[in-house]
Amino acid sequence: xxxxxxxxxxxxxxxxxxxxxxxxxxxxxxxxxxxxxxxxxxxxxxxxxxxxxxxxxxxxxxxxxxxxxxxxxxxxxxxxxxxxxxxxxxxxxxxxxxxxxxxxxxxxxxxxxxxxxxxxxxxxxxxxxxxxxxxxxxxxxxxxxxxxxxxxxxxxxxxxxxxxxxxxxxxxxxxxxxxxxxxxxxxxxxxxxxxxxxxxxxxxxxxxxxxxxxxxxxxxxxxxxxxxxxxxxxxxxxxxxxxxxxxxxxxxxxxxxxxxxxxxxxxxxxxxxxxxxxxxxxxxxxxxxxxxxxxxxxxxxxxxxxxxxxxxxxxxxxxxxxxxxxxxxxxxxxxxxxxxxxxxxxxxxxxxxxxxxxxxxxxxxxxxxxxxxxxxxxxxxxxxxxxxxxxxxx
Numbered sequence: 001x002x003x004x005x006x007x008x009x010x011x012x013x014x015x016x017x018x019x020x021x022x023x024x025x026x027x028x029x030x031x032x033x034x035x036x037x038x039x040x041x042x043x044x045x046x047x048x049x050x051x052x053x054x055x056x057x058x059x060x061x062x063x064x065x066x067x068x069x070x071x072x073x074x075x076x077x078x079x080x081x082x083x084x085x086x087x088x089x090x091x092x093x094x095x096x097x098x099x100x101x102x103x104x105x106x107x108x109x110x111x112x113x114x115x116x117x118x119x120x121x122x123x124x125x126x127x128x129x130x131x132x133x134x135x136x137x138x139x140x141x142x143x144x145x146x147x148x149x150x151x152x153x154x155x156x157x158x159x160x161x162x163x164x165x166x167x168x169x170x171x172x173x174x175x176x177x178x179x180x181x182x183x184x185x186x187x188x189x190x191x192x193x194x195x196x197x198x199x200x201x202x203x204x205x206x207x208x209x210x211x212x213x214x215x216x217x218x219x220x221x222x223x224x225x226x227x228x229x230x231x232x233x234x235x236x237x238x239x240x241x242x243x244x245x246x247x248x249x250x251x252x253x254x255x256x257x258x259x260x261x262x263x264x265x266x267x268x269x270x271x272x273x274x275x276x277x278x279x280x281x282x283x284x285x286x287x288x289x290x291x292x293x294x295x296x297x298x299x300x301x302x303x304x305x306x307x308x309x310x311x312x313x314x315x316x317x318x319x320x321x322x323x324x325x326x327x328x329x330x331x332x333x334x335x336x337x338x339x340x341x342x343x344x345x346x347x348x349x350x351x352x353x354x355x356x357x358x359x360x361x362x363x364x365x366x367x368x369x370x371x372x373x374x375x376x377x378x379x380x381x382x383x384x385x386x387x388x389x390x391x392x393x394x
Contacts, residue, residue: 028315067083
């Protein structure tokens, strides 16, 4: 893995496939906390690639702030508009206050009631994929997280397809204008929904979040709108990428699929390997509020720190044979949902959906055939497959 010059993490096309894993391996071995200053960018940042360093940054909410943005291509104007109003770009005490409210719809009790519906959605989607094969299986898989999160949020069924399309466009469109426009349309949609519910109180999901209790302070309408967008994106994009990646790996590794079919490996265990392998959230950014040491690097106040989840999930100090897809991997300490205060709110829901998908595949699908070249979206932030030519057969 030795080479004379460090790999360029901003080489065009690096994330169009999986070549970036070699770059991450070089940095873990040679320069695990490295200073990066991409050409044409006004400022640089610290790049963190080893598991323990990544976790330490995520858990340090005192010296590592989220309010300056949590992704590399954030604009100051966009971040300032939502800082301390949106969970993912907030610090305590605002983060604590908002999370206390927003975690309610994702409690074990609520998700237990949702499990039957999740199973039904997954069964319908898999049956449709077997009955009507598409050149791109993702056209079917995308329905699972979209239908589930929209149902939980109590959104009108007639809006679900539009919401799925706009969420994907907001993250994946190669056009910055289209991404901004899609985000604006989503914000407008939720603003209208919250305003209407103030008059009608017809949406139980919103009512749960707007009912003040001693332990649950009320959120402003602006905070509701911003965080609804975040919930929608988190519940939709990341789960879809994991479902696609997991299907791809099982199709390419029939021996791993056989372990699930034959009952050697429980779907809930295979779910964790799917999450480790897929890494839908590739990087997370923080900004140092005071001097702090990360690994061997001395971080100065105001400097940005980027943690690479995709690298942490392949750290050989934590995972045996990290570059091997192993559905039976136990003690799977992946950080695909983050760590610390900003651990993903929807992690339990995502696990529920993915495990239900594997159980349904096991009981209804006989084979998975890869019939072309999968394509990746090329993003170094929300990374994953956006085209998967796999055919499911009964």
